[in-house]
Amino acid sequence: MLKKFPAGVLVFFFLFSVSAVCWGADEDLTVYVTNTGERYHREGCSSLRRSRIPISLGEAVRSGYDPCSICKPPGLFGKAPVPEESGRPLYRVNVAELALSAEAELPRMVPAEVIDHVDGDTVRVRILNAPGSVGAVETIRLIGVDTPETVHPSKPVERFGKEASNFTRERLLGKSVYLAFDWDLRDRYGRLLAYIYTGEGRCFNALLVQEGYGFAYTRFPFQFMEEFRALEQQARNEKRGLWGDDDR
Ligand SMILES: [Zn+2]
Incomplete structure (x- = not known):
């Protein structure tokens, strides 16, 4: 068995497994x-x-x-936790306490201002008094919703993408909002994953699905998954937005 592998390969695998333990695995x-x-x-x-x-x-x-x-x-050896005392703690969504609408606990969330609009499900925000693990300016990917593509470099603009993008811009750009977070803080592109709540306490992510501007995006689990699925079904039944009959 050993004869099949040159010594160099064995050394490589040894170093590789040691480095994985030291640098990656615990995190x-x-x-x-x-x-x-x-x-x-x-x-x-x-x-x-x-x-x-x-x-x-x-x-x-x-x-x-x-x-x-x-x-x-x-614990995390050799990795000091990011100090959070400089900002407010991240408010994690808690199904038992957090509602999708009016009863949402805005004071416990992280206040932010929407400063730029990317597309229907992605915006840029300035975060006031940012918690330690969050930057002062962040790109936010809204949790649990996927709107039709408008800015992908290699894909055509999808049906209803423009409408979804406009809806998000009109409702959010320049507005003060509140952020709540779920199990995963970031996606693989480093974008912050958040629920955006409007000043009136509406969950904007849910609103997009409810009004038919996007799909319930359930590829990655989140705590409101069942609620979002139900909102999408309702939008389909009522032929709202992208579920409508007209060919745009
Ligand atoms: Zn324990």
Whole structure:
């Protein structure tokens, strides 16, 4: 068996596996948090009986969770957590407490101003008193909704893409909004994943789906997935927006 591999290859694999342990593996380790607690846990900890939300270790530490003193999960070695004391804590969506509309708890969310518009489901914001892991200016990809393409470099403008894009611009550009976050803080492009709430307490992500300006985007799990699916079904039934009969 060993004869098949030259020594150099074996050394390479050894170094590769060592480096993976030192630099990458711990950050991506899955730990668990609860709806209300301030600590993160190992799988199977007795504190997870009521709610159990998977999160990466890196994300847990950066979001300000402390390790549980009962199950003693690992910490992030050699990686100081980003200090959060300079800004307000990130408000994580909590299904039990957060509503999609008027009862939304705006004071607990992160205030921001929409300064630029990219397309129906992506905007740029300036974040006031930004929490440590969030920049003063960020590109936001709205969680749970996918609007037809308008700015993709290699794809044509899709049907109803323009309308969706205009709707977002008219409703959000220049407006003060509130941000809430879900399990994943960023997507693979580094964009901030957020729910945008209007000053009236409406969840704009949900509004896009409800009015037929976008699909419920359920490829990546989020806490309002079932609600968004139901909003899309309702929009389809009522032939709203992109579900309408007319060929635009
Ligand atoms: Zn625990």
